[in-house]
Amino acid sequence: MNKRLQVLKYLIADFSSAILAWTLFYIFRKLYIEPEKFGKAVPVTFEDQFYWGLVLIPTCWILIYSFTGLYKNIYRKSRLKEVGQTLLFSLIGVIIIFFALLLDDEIVSYKNYYQSILVLFGLHFGLTASFRLVLTSITNYRVHNRIIGFNTLLVGSNANALKLYNEMENLHESSGNKFIGFVHIDNKNGYSHELNKSLPHIGELSDLKRIIQEKNIEEVIIAIESSEHENIGKIVNELDDSNVIIKVIPDMYDILSGSVKMTSIFGAPLIGISREIMPAWEQSVKRIFDVSVSLFVLVAFSWVYVILAIAVKLGSKGSVFYSHERIGLHGKPFFIHKFRSMYMDAEKNGPALSSKKDPRITSLGNFLRKVRLDEIPQFYNVLIGEMSIVGPRPERQFFIDQIVQKAPHYKHLHKVRPGITSWGQVKYGYAENVEEMTERLKYDIIYIENMALGVDMKILIYTALIVIQGRGK
Numbered sequence: 001m002n003k004r005l006q007v008l009k010y011l012i013a014d015f016s017s018a019i020l021a022w023t024l025f026y027i028f029r030k031l032y033i034e035p036e037k038f039g040k041a042v043p044v045t046f047e048d049q050f051y052w053g054l055v056l057i058p059t060c061w062i063l064i065y066s067f068t069g070l071y072k073n074i075y076r077k078s079r080l081k082e083v084g085q086t087l088l089f090s091l092i093g094v095i096i097i098f099f100a101l102l103l104d105d106e107i108v109s110y111k112n113y114y115q116s117i118l119v120l121f122g123l124h125f126g127l128t129a130s131f132r133l134v135l136t137s138i139t140n141y142r143v144h145n146r147i148i149g150f151n152t153l154l155v156g157s158n159a160n161a162l163k164l165y166n167e168m169e170n171l172h173e174s175s176g177n178k179f180i181g182f183v184h185i186d187n188k189n190g191y192s193h194e195l196n197k198s199l200p201h202i203g204e205l206s207d208l209k210r211i212i213q214e215k216n217i218e219e220v221i222i223a224i225e226s227s228e229h230e231n232i233g234k235i236v237n238e239l240d241d242s243n244v245i246i247k248v249i250p251d252m253y254d255i256l257s258g259s260v261k262m263t264s265i266f267g268a269p270l271i272g273i274s275r276e277i278m279p280a281w282e283q284s285v286k287r288i289f290d291v292s293v294s295l296f297v298l299v300a301f302s303w304v305y306v307i308l309a310i311a312v313k314l315g316s317k318g319s320v321f322y323s324h325e326r327i328g329l330h331g332k333p334f335f336i337h338k339f340r341s342m343y344m345d346a347e348k349n350g351p352a353l354s355s356k357k358d359p360r361i362t363s364l365g366n367f368l369r370k371v372r373l374d375e376i377p378q379f380y381n382v383l384i385g386e387m388s389i390v391g392p393r394p395e396r397q398f399f400i401d402q403i404v405q406k407a408p409h410y411k412h413l414h415k416v417r418p419g420i421t422s423w424g425q426v427k428y429g430y431a432e433n434v435e436e437m438t439e440r441l442k443y444d445i446i447y448i449e450n451m452a453l454g455v456d457m458k459i460l461i462y463t464a465l466i467v468i469q470g471r472g473k
Helices: 003-038 048-067 079-102 111-144 159-169 205-214 226-239 252-256 282-300 302-315 363-370 378-383 398-405 408-415 423-428 432-447 454-467
Strands: 149-157 176-182 201-204 219-222 245-248 270-272 321-327 333-339 386-390 420-421
Touching: 003 048, 003 111, 048 079, 048 282, 079 111, 149 159, 149 205, 149 270, 149 378, 159 176, 159 321, 176 205, 201 205, 205 226, 205 408, 226 245, 226 408, 282 302, 282 386, 302 333, 302 363, 302 398, 302 432, 321 378, 333 378, 378 386, 386 454, 398 408, 398 432, 408 423, 408 432, 420 454
Parallel strands: 149 176, 149 219, 176 201, 219 245, 386 420
Antiparallel strands: 245 270, 321 333
């Protein structure tokens, strides 16, 4: 599968339908709206206004679709859902175009406004939905007929795994799962030899990350026995760093409680574990906010950076900046940047967390930490996409290994970009030991499960108060 090519097809289809809709709408106005206004036939001539619209309007449509995540999961589209989304966004977009471009037109009757909106909406929605329906139908045909599929790993080896595998492989219309192999949970492999006749055994639970990377796994289906359900949390924790779709076989309690949602008429009933932290449009707004604020701070406050750099250099021997490896989104390492607040060789005896009266911290460093100015070089990390302004604080692998022993769910933090400030940072400041880091973890987990732009704004306000009052530690 070539996802980039598929996205390009949708982009071309959407751009072409927007161009065609605008062209037909322009001709409609020349033939029906303007003759009423001037009292005579108007020749269909393409003026500058038309050509400006021909460039700007399709571009704006593409930006709206990208902004709202319509090009994500390009091979997993539901035709009915896509028609509904196209209907909604066409209505919103046409209303925006009307107020931005058409409201100032001189007209004979207000009915001309209704005609313009209805015609533009009908043309845009009809053409866009039709082109998309063709593309999605072709894709669905290829998926249902096993021409393309999503590399899938089966977690489990007993009766449930065998039954699910046989059910999905014998479907008249494939759900798109291309099974690569299975892994087992422990030594209770009652049916593993039967499953192994049809599907290769490629590892154990501890091999999950390696298998996902090596086999390019896109979906993991957890099919374990009821007696093994205590392992689901452990499996999900192992998968948190991986950008894969996770599905679980439901039991009768899950079905009766309404957890099982019907996504396909012919597919096997499975519970999808949602990996979407925020709606696509909120993620886009959050990223735009991060980039905009970072650019503003780096440019408008460049003089502050210069003054602090000189102060750090004069305050103690050593480099101006402190750069160190941290673990970020999806467990990927990156280098975080700070103004140096400690004496050189502060960790010559190994990694160590700072404390309230830490002799390794310089006099200037104490001030920088209280007002959080040591963190402002991280706006560069935000600008290049390694961090966000608000998000869990990134940690070193050395301390992550210790935290995970006490709190395996720490890996949930790697679902999102780490941040310059966070709820845990507002509550605790710099953690002085692994116990405090573990205690701070619960606030960051709650933040992730409730991520929203409004929550980010509250955290930023509290962070600003800490900076102004100098209450940081």
